[in-house]
Amino acid sequence: MHTSSTSTAPDEGTQLLLSHFDDLDQQHLTSNLGMWFFLVSEVMFFSGLIAAYTVYRALAPDAFKLGSHHMAMWVGFFNTLVLLTSSLTMAFAVRCSQVGDRRGIVRNLILTALLGTIFLGVKASEYKTEIDHGYLPGRSFHVSEHDAEVLKAASLDANGNLDEAKFSRNKGQFQMMFVLYFFMTGVHAFHMIVGIAAVLIFAVLIRIKWFSGFGTTQVEVLGLYWHFVDVVWVFLYPLLYLIE
Amino acid sequence: MSASALAHHDGPPADYLSDSTVASWLLTTDHKRVGILYMISVTVFFAVGGLIAGLMRLELMTPKGDVLATPDSYNRMFTMHGVIMIFFFLVPAIPSVLGNFLIPLMIGARDLAFPKINLLSWYVYIIGGLMGVWILIFGGIDTGWTFYTPFSTMYSNTMVVTAAVTVFITGFSSILTGLNFVVTVHTMRAPGMTWFRLPLFVWSHYATALIMVLATPVLAISIVLVGLERLFHVGIFDPKLGGDPILFQHLFWFYSHPAVYIMVLPGFAVISEIIPCFARRPIFGYRFIAFASVAIAIFGFLVWGHHMFVSGQSMYAGAVFSILSFLVAIPSAIKVFNWTATLYKGSIKFDTPMLYALGFIGLFTIGGLTGLMLASLAIDVHVHDTYFVVAHFHYIMVGGTTMAYLAGIHFWWPKISGRTYPELWGKLSALLVFVGFNLTFFPQFLLGYLGMPRRYFEYRPEFQVLNVMSTAGASILAVGLIMPLVYLLLSLRQPRNAGPNPWGATGLEWQVESPPTTHNFHEPVLVTCEPYLYSPEEAEREYAHVQHVHSS
Numbered sequence: 100m101h102t103s104s105t106s107t108a109p110d111e112g113t114q115l116l117l118s119h120f121d122d123l124d125q126q127h128l129t130s131n132l133g134m135w136f137f138l139v140s141e142v143m144f145f146s147g148l149i150a151a152y153t154v155y156r157a158l159a160p161d162a163f164k165l166g167s168h169h170m171a172m173w174v175g176f177f178n179t180l181v182l183l184t185s186s187l188t189m190a191f192a193v194r195c196s197q198v199g200d201r202r203g204i205v206r207n208l209i210l211t212a213l214l215g216t217i218f219l220g221v222k223a224s225e226y227k228t229e230i231d232h233g234y235l236p237g238r239s240f241h242v243s244e245h246d247a248e249v250l251k252a253a254s255l256d257a258n259g260n261l262d263e264a265k266f267s268r269n270k271g272q273f274q275m276m277f278v279l280y281f282f283m284t285g286v287h288a289f290h291m292i293v294g295i296a297a298v299l300i301f302a303v304l305i306r307i308k309w310f311s312g313f314g315t316t317q318v319e320v321l322g323l324y325w326h327f328v329d330v331v332w333v334f335l336y337p338l339l340y341l342i343e
Numbered sequence: 344m345s346a347s348a349l350a351h352h353d354g355p356p357a358d359y360l361s362d363s364t365v366a367s368w369l370l371t372t373d374h375k376r377v378g379i380l381y382m383i384s385v386t387v388f389f390a391v392g393g394l395i396a397g398l399m400r401l402e403l404m405t406p407k408g409d410v411l412a413t414p415d416s417y418n419r420m421f422t423m424h425g426v427i428m429i430f431f432f433l434v435p436a437i438p439s440v441l442g443n444f445l446i447p448l449m450i451g452a453r454d455l456a457f458p459k460i461n462l463l464s465w466y467v468y469i470i471g472g473l474m475g476v477w478i479l480i481f482g483g484i485d486t487g488w489t490f491y492t493p494f495s496t497m498y499s500n501t502m503v504v505t506a507a508v509t510v511f512i513t514g515f516s517s518i519l520t521g522l523n524f525v526v527t528v529h530t531m532r533a534p535g536m537t538w539f540r541l542p543l544f545v546w547s548h549y550a551t552a553l554i555m556v557l558a559t560p561v562l563a564i565s566i567v568l569v570g571l572e573r574l575f576h577v578g579i580f581d582p583k584l585g586g587d588p589i590l591f592q593h594l595f596w597f598y599s600h601p602a603v604y605i606m607v608l609p610g611f612a613v614i615s616e617i618i619p620c621f622a623r624r625p626i627f628g629y630r631f632i633a634f635a636s637v638a639i640a641i642f643g644f645l646v647w648g649h650h651m652f653v654s655g656q657s658m659y660a661g662a663v664f665s666i667l668s669f670l671v672a673i674p675s676a677i678k679v680f681n682w683t684a685t686l687y688k689g690s691i692k693f694d695t696p697m698l699y700a701l702g703f704i705g706l707f708t709i710g711g712l713t714g715l716m717l718a719s720l721a722i723d724v725h726v727h728d729t730y731f732v733v734a735h736f737h738y739i740m741v742g743g744t745t746m747a748y749l750a751g752i753h754f755w756w757p758k759i760s761g762r763t764y765p766e767l768w769g770k771l772s773a774l775l776v777f778v779g780f781n782l783t784f785f786p787q788f789l790l791g792y793l794g795m796p797r798r799y800f801e802y803r804p805e806f807q808v809l810n811v812m813s814t815a816g817a818s819i820l821a822v823g824l825i826m827p828l829v830y831l832l833l834s835l836r837q838p839r840n841a842g843p844n845p846w847g848a849t850g851l852e853w854q855v856e857s858p859p860t861t862h863n864f865h866e867p868v869l870v871t872c873e874p875y876l877y878s879p880e881e882a883e884r885e886y887a888h889v890q891h892v893h894s895s
Contacts, residue, residue, distance in 0.1 A: 119454035119531075119862070129456045129530040136522050136556055143560040147594050159585070236577040271578060271585025278577045278586075282568075 115310075127316045134320045138327045144286070145331055152279045152338060159272035161253035165246060166276030169234065170340040171225060178221050179336050185214035186329045189298075189322045196318035201305060204312050208302040211325065215295045222288055229277075236278045242270055280339050287335060290328045297321060358761070358858045372458035373861055378444035379759070380465050381435060382752075386828070388431035388472060391479075395424040397821060400783075400814040406804045414800040418485035419501065421798060423478070425488030426506065430513045431472050433744050434602065437609030438555075439468070439520055441751045442548045444759060446524060448852035448859060449542050451533025451868035456526040464519035471513035478502050478509065487798065489599070492580035492591040496572040507570045514559045514566075517605070521555025524548055533851075535870035542850055542874045543632050547612030550636040554601045554608075554643060562598030565591055589654055596647035604643040606740050608636055610707070610747030611678055614700050617754050618682045620848045621697035622689025625875045628681040635674035642671045652723045661720050668718035675711055679704060690883070694846070695769030699750030702777040706742030710735060713788065728798075731791025734784045742780055749776065749827060756831060757841030761857045764834040768826060775823030782816025849876050 120126040156163040188210040195203030233241025242250070250273060254266035301321055305312040312318050359375045368376060399420055402410040411417045443461065447454055455461050478484060484506045486495040495503050528541070528549045541549075568579055569591065578584025580591050611632075619626040626632065648656060648664030682704060691697065713735045716722045726732060749772075757763055786809040791797075795806045802810070844853040851870070855863060 119452070119458060121867075125530060129526055132529055133457060133460075133522060133526045136525050140518050140522070140556045140560050143557050144564055147561040147564045147597070151590055151594070154590075155585075155587075162585070237575045267583075268585065271583060273585070274578055275585040278579050282571070286564075 123314070123316075127314075130316050130320050131323070134323045138323065141290075141327060141331075145283070145334075148279065148283050148286070149334065149338065152283065155272070155275055155279065156342075159269070159275070162250065162269050162272035163276045164343065165249050165253075166273055166280070167340065167342060169229070169232075170280075171228070172340050174221060174225055175336050175340040178218050179332065181214050181218045181221070182329050182332050185211045185218070186326055188214065189325045193319050193322040196312050197315060199311075199313045201308075201311065201313075204318060205302050205306045208298050208305070208318075212295050212298045212302070215291055215298070219288060219291055219295075222284065226281075234277045236274050236281065240274050240277070242273065246273065283335055283339070287328070287331055290331070294325055294328050298325065357860065358856065359861050360761075360858050370462075372454070372462055374443050374447050374455045374458065374461060375759075375859060377461050377465055378440050378442075381439040381443060381468070384465075384469060384472065385432050385436050385440060388427050388475075389436075391476070392424055392427040392432055393821065393824065395420050395427070397817060399424065400817040402800070403802070403810050404807075404814045406802050406807055408800050411800075415485060416483075417800040418487075418798070419483030422484050422487050423475075426484075426510070427475060427479075429488055429602075429606075429740075430510055431468075431475060433606040433740055434517060435468060435520070436744060436748045437613060437751060438524070438548060438551055438605075439465075441613065441748075441755065442524060442551075442609060443520075445755065445852055446527060446545055446548060447531065448855065448863055449545055449850060450528065450531060450536050451851050451864065451870060452527065452531035453862045453864065454531075455523050456531055457523050460519050461523055464516045464523070467512060467519065468516035471509050471516065474505065474509040474512065478505050489595060490566070490569055490591075491595075492569065492572070492588040495569055496576075496580050503573055504570050507566045507573075511563050511566050514563045517555050518559045521552035521559070524552035525556060528552075533868035533870055536868075537870075539630065539633070540870055540873050541633075543615035543626065543629065543636075544612040546633040547608045547615065547636045550640040551605055551608040551612075553637075554605050554640050558598040558601040558605075558644070561594055562602075565594035565598070568594070589651070589656070592651050592654060593647065596650045597644070600647040600650065601640070601643040603736075603739065604639055607707070607743045608639060610703065610743045611636065613747040613751035613754070614682060614703055615678075616848075616850070617696045617700040617750055618685050619875045619877055620754075620846055621692045621694060621700070622686050623692070623877045623881065624685055624689040624879065625877055626681065627684035627687075628677070629873070629875070631677050632681050635677045638674040639671060642667065642674070646671060646718075649718055649723070652720055653727050665718055665720045669715065672711065672715055672718075679708060679711075693770075695764075695766060695773055696750045696754035696846075698770055698773035699746050699753060699776075702773060702780075703743060703746040703750060705777070706738050706746060706780065709785075710738030710742055714739065726791050728796055729791035730787040730795050730797055733797045734787035734791060737784045737787070742784070745824075746776065746780075749773075752827070752831070754846070755852075756834075757845045758852060758857045758859070760831075760835060761839035761841050762834045762837055763841050763845060764830050768830045772823050772826040772830075775819055775826065777823075779816050779818075779820030779823050783813050783820055784816070786810070786812045786816070847881075850874060 116123055116126060120129070188207045192204050192207035192211065195201075195207060229235065232243070233239060247270075250269045251261055251266055254262050254269050256262040256265070298321065301312065301318065304310055310317070359373055368380065371377065371380075398411065399417070402408065402417060402420075404410075408414065408417065411420060443455070446452075482502050484499070484501040484503055486499050486501070486503060486506075490503065490507065490510075528545060532541075571577055572580050572586075576584075579586045580588045582588070615626060615632055646664060646668045648660055649668045652661050652664070713731070717726065717732065717735055753764070753769055790806055790809050790813075793806065795802055839857070841857045843855065843857050845857075846853075851868065852859075
């Protein structure tokens with residue numbers, strides 16, 4: 100255990116060793132592990148919701164399937180691509196920090212933030228469309244004629260007559276799909292906003308040479324967070340858009 | 344500023360208490376100081392929660408409602424009692440006070456892994472706490488600390504959303520503390536401090552921290568859902584709109600059952616340090632106790648359904664949760680048996696911490712055994728939501744956590760403050776707390792078994808005798824709990840007379856001065872042996888000495 104190897108050492112600005120650590124290796128390990136465990140707790144945030152979604156979907160397959168059909172699959176696909184690309188640029192930024200390329204870090208961080216903003220923009224336009232169609236849960240929730248027909252078809256009793264109680268339950272469960280959709284994507288979007296802010300702050304601080312960003316700690320830990328947000332979307336997209 | 348300046352002077356470095364400016368306390372990143380900040384704040388919250396408990400016991404002295412005037416105010420009282428005691432005392436007490444203070448010392452580190460996050464967690468806790476007090480003053484909340492839907496989302500006319508925000512915020516404090524502990528134990532151990540040389544205190548806190556990190560976010564999310572449902576009525580817990588109120592119970596207990604272990608595992612941590620020290624014997628079955636902590640943490644996540652036996656879940660789910668709940672008894676019993684085996688043929692010194700620790704074992708055993716009764720599906724249906732349940736969880740959480748917290752405070756007080764306290768008063772307080780506690784809560788087992796429901800404001804006259812006993816016990820308990828506050832504070836007026844190791848204990852924290860210096864250790868620590876090396880010969884000598892003194 101001695102100070103980190105010199106091959107990737109920055110040529111200007113050295114990483115600050117905080118006084119309670121023995122060496123940079125320990126500091127690096129600690130920061131990384133801290134972020135990993137934080138992300139584990141973040142996973143638990145989403146997993147309660149994903150579990151709730153899965154159970155509700157199993158209990159009401161017809162309503163949820165209808166809800167899924169209203170998701171713009173190709174828009175989601177485009178967004179997935181955007182987000183995956185942003186993970187790539189984030190990985191580039193981490194690499195640049197390791198080899199001590201200041202301009203590279205800043206450029207890639209800004210690209211990452213830009214792609215993240217595009218994702219959010221697309222998401223916002225999706226929300227707009229959905230809200231216009233009355234899919235926002237609550238008092239303004241509106242089941243269109245077409246949806247009502249489909250739900251009626253799924254609410255027939257053994258004799259082929261409409262079961263009113265079942266129909267109204269199905270309508271409720273159709274709304275539930277959107278409750279979970281808005282909540283899960285909303286929490287994800289919140290994480291994106293935090294991430295974009297953090298990325299931009301890093302870009303500015305590195306640009307004004309407030310700290311170098313070189314080495315293996317700060318930018319790498321930021322990258323971990325960004326990749327996590329990406330991975331959550333990789334679970335949400337199939338769950339909400341793709342499952343038949 | 345002046346602390347670091349002092350530390351760089353020639354001569355001995357200053358201890359962590361030497362800089363007494365307010366700013367140096369409020370901006371500190373020293374784990375010991377953060378521990379002290381927590382100690383002061385949990386004491387305040389404990390006093391508030393205890394005061395409310397006293398009011399409730401007064402109310403319940405007679406079968407008619409006469410002290411708190413309306414059932415509504417009674418509902419607000421027990422809710423605030425629960426919220427304050429659980430989220431602001433029981434959950435943070437041992438980890439945030441003793442854990443913060445001791446974990447770095449015990450593993451030979453200069454500080455926790457993230458000192459600033461540690462301070463942040465205290466501020467987050469204080470913000471949550473102030474909101475809690477604000478709720479208490481301006482209106483209150485009447486749902487019970489469990490926030491059960493649909494009452495909390497549709498019918499309650501009280502400050503549910505504010506309370507939800509409070510709990511959400513406080514949860515983050517818990518997550519940050521847990522995160523800090525896990526990472527500290529992984530990366531900050533001194534050379535030679537292998538996993539199996541860690542004191543059991545650290546093992547227990549490691550297990551606790553894992554639960555904090557994994558369970559708390561689920562509570563946070565379910566609390567957000569309650570807030571959303573209440574504000575916008577989106578129907579997530581409303582069957583009319585396709586939701587299910589039971590979903591809340593699943594999410595809530597997925598946190599809140601493991602949370603019981605967040606409260607009691609740190610208690611085990613303290614007891615595992617005190618028992619070997621005062622029995623003068625190495626702890627029996629070190630690895631079993633260590634793994635039992637982790638096992639409890641894991642099982643804790645699998646048993647939430649035993650809170651829902653009468654919620655209409657299927658019989659089979661009930662049976663599975665019942666069996667899993669029984670399984671938690673195994674690692675818990677391993678610990679109790681190992682403590683007992685450590686005591687066996689030990690030369691036991693009955694000092695204050697030991698009295699509290701023995702009291703802990705007694706109360707925890709009663710609480711644990713009645714826990715088995717509650718885990719049995721059939722018995723639970725009979726005593727569900729009665730005072731039997733109240734007595735059970737008070738035995739575990741108050742009997743367990745509070746006794747262990749007091750044991751730990753007395754044990755490490757010389758290390759924390761550098762002062763000793765009057766042993767006689769300490770012993771008396773331990774005795775009063777034990778007697779008062781049993782007199783308060785044992786009658787409640789009987790009350791519950793006879794059918795007195797919990798959370799009721801009035802009750803049938805035949806329950807009065809037991810209720811009066813309970814209230815009488817509460818007043819004894821109150822005296823026992825106020826005493827340490829007085830004599831520990833008074834001890835601060837005397838000179839520092841404790842010395843580094845007043846109990847003759849092993850462990851790294853006893854090898855530094857009392858109180859420790861800011862960065863704990865003057866030179867790098869190298870650990871070469873296992874913990875709890877209390878030699879029988881040394882105990883023999885001490886015992887002979889005591890005999891000699893007595894006979895002369």
